[in-house]
Amino acid sequence: MLRLRSYLEGTWSEGEGVPATLHDPSTEEPLAEIRAAASLAGAVAYARERGGPALRSLSFAERGQLLLGLSKLLHESRDELIELALRNGGNTRQDAKFDIDGAIGALVHYAELGTKLGASRVLLDGEPDAIGRSPRLVGRHVLVPRSGVAVFVNAFNFPAWGFAEKAACALLAGMPVLTKPATATALVAHRIFERMAERRALPEGTFQLLLGPVGDLFDHLDGQDVLAFTGSSGTGARLKGDPRLVGRSVRVNLEADSLNAAVLGPDAGPASATFKMMATDVVRDMTQKTGQKCTAIRRVLVPADRLDDLRAALCERLETVATGHPAAAGVTMGPLATRDQLADVRAGLARLRAEAKSVFGGDGSIEPVGVPAGTGFFFGPVLLECDRSSEPTVVHQLEVFGPVATLLPYDGTTAAAAASVRRGGGGLVASVYSDDRDVVAEVIAGIAPYHGRIFVGSEKIADKSAGPGTVPPALVHGGPGRAGAGEELGGVRGLALYQQRVALQGDRAILEAVAARL
């Protein structure tokens, strides 16, 4: 069987010990094995001593060119990566493109930002300001690259994009990266690294791939390093509270669970473009990547008098979903990524059904297209619905990471909608579908501090948007509370995680000379 290798310290190594096996989630066929790496002390030192200096010697424009090269490499490898995503991730071609094109888009965005930031190597943050009585004595802020390594612990659902969006920010900021993809779906990231290594796409020491467990990695991190994690709240909290990371002030960024809500405004009637846009967005989020998207809409808030209309619109769209082997003709939704995910989704759905009834898809059991019955980790789309006789709890707290969403009728007031959204305890993205500016403003005012991003669906952009589930690299991604309180992307804001802001204070002329030399 194929043995995947980590790329550490400039060489490929198979690792040691008992292997973990990667499967095709459609057929359950074993595809490859991963073994744990030995000590990671050398990899951390390699990044710090080789990768960091190499990147820091480059200008933003030069770093941007590296990202552009990387985007081209992904583009050239696109068909091959789509094929791997289909086999190892159960992705349909559309799903695989979403991941890979997302990766390319993020790289291109930050490549362009690099060009814009130009010949400098550090970011000036504001102008020099007099800070005393004398105009000579000034202060100014600069953002400099941290001198450690940026470690990524990525989720299984976006092996390409999850790596690329983090790497784009870190590399442009001037930090070398060491990325650990989720074991179950590592084939795509592994192949990307093979191509990068073949092509020497980046300077030595700036890109390392760790497959398998993190091992002793955290023993070697310190206050100049960054750990960026995407995954479950539970794992995230364990990492964030790890005494080694806390004790040495390793900067940790989490992107975790999120019960993303979508609110239909009371103004949007069933014939409106805004209503239809919402229905399309909800079903896209339920089924794209088989609902395995951290930004997917999970809670669908609808004015009680529109409940029947919206349910009908969603069910009509869900009827057209064909679940099965992603290579089989007509299939629009693949399996869940792993057997564990399937078990989690089943268990989670059972908990949701204690307070919400299934109005589409029953318990998720289906007969998949293109594989023998009982094979693969398939789960059909399920739409749940709460009635207003009792306030649900689990629906606001448990993220079921699959093709599942819940209709929650509300009384049509913005106050009630906002209060219900807030019960999610903080999320990555919420959305409001309305053409009434007061409605939109009131909902946003009520939920803004609980979210990293708010998407407004409306008539004029109904055919121009990819919906709330797609993260544009220009906008921040992350959310407070349950979502982990992290922040990534957002254009130049995304570099901050990998930079240290430092205030310089002194004689104006000297600081000007220093800024020109940094």
Next chain:
Amino acid sequence: MLRLRSYLEGTWSEGEGVPATLHDPSTEEPLAEIRAAASLAGAVAYARERGGPALRSLSFAERGQLLLGLSKLLHESRDELIELALRNGGNTRQDAKFDIDGAIGALVHYAELGTKLGASRVLLDGEPDAIGRSPRLVGRHVLVPRSGVAVFVNAFNFPAWGFAEKAACALLAGMPVLTKPATATALVAHRIFERMAERRALPEGTFQLLLGPVGDLFDHLDGQDVLAFTGSSGTGARLKGDPRLVGRSVRVNLEADSLNAAVLGPDAGPASATFKMMATDVVRDMTQKTGQKCTAIRRVLVPADRLDDLRAALCERLETVATGHPAAAGVTMGPLATRDQLADVRAGLARLRAEAKSVFGGDGSIEPVGVPAGTGFFFGPVLLECDRSSEPTVVHQLEVFGPVATLLPYDGTTAAAAASVRRGGGGLVASVYSDDRDVVAEVIAGIAPYHGRIFVGSEKIADKSAGPGTVPPALVHGGPGRAGAGEELGGVRGLALYQQRVALQGDRAILEAVAARL
């Protein structure tokens, strides 16, 4: 004996249980008692339900006016607060003024910022940008106040400024505050709150005072709350890793230990203004607040061929220090704040002396002016010196929080100076004293990612600066690694800790209307 009271939920309460006693550190006389508050669930709810909405309904300009009123209140109470700082903190009048005027300065700075930010209630972060092919579909970022409570756990050394600098940022951002001063020196903060409550200086629920232990406070915090801590690395790490705070994504900011370094450039000869400025700054930092300043210079890097000159200049200045009861005539340095601090400083000095010799002040024993021998927590200034025969370790790692600094000769190259500074593992502030722009730029390039602030001392500002030990509110305060990886102040940057950044995405015209209504 005087019983200090917490100000919670709009009323004063004495608390319960076994009291802690506050002392005059000069005479050891007991001054007051503090008892633990009962459950803090009510105080947290009071801030969220009363204080938050009251502040969020105000514009930045109006919040700024509140801060201006607070600064005037402190100014009116200045003499009384100085007297309390002298008795409860062992502060000289100059030390007390440094704390209280620092508080006033921070409040005025943020009051003026409020005026500048004007009639809006949320901060726009950049302009709307097209994020798709259509110019109608845009994204923009706004910073909104978090809807929880800002909790401050403050250090004993700055009872006024420590509260005011955090409160200025939180209140201007729109968050109510609950502050817990260090028990040992709580008299000043307590009196400030008495005056605030008498005058109703701020809206109900926006200012609460917790004396004594934190009790069950952390049980009631969630992802909309903020904990800002100033104190030791050990306590800071314990707070940051607290499973209740990690698990609910409470935003935690630490400002902790720091081995602040000062580097004398090889160009600055003993007759230069720059050399003399550094000598003055080092001695000010050793003795101001009896060295109990998180920003004080602890490591003094000097080119080996200037060691004799700098030692002589420092000793000459240290000779003029008179340690004793701060009310006694001629005294320029008071006692340490507590018996525990005295024990810590003695123990720490003993550890430093294992690798550095004392060249001024021996082991810190002195006969204080104005009190009977053996009374009070006095400790004289001690200057240590390492030789270059072996590289010290403890000197770079152990912050002795008293009037102690260590001379570290280096070879005169900027590379060696920067490497030595970096051994501190991250600090609040470093300083470079040089008029050679290459020297300054090289040192800064070598140490910038390890610091929150870098002060450049030079001839032209030698008589215009308060030195690196004073934190200007316009510049960020905090540092990576050992310093806790936090960030406060920095003008408008200081509001970010108390805000949530949210990306809004949608039709340009709708987002414009929304931004105008927020």
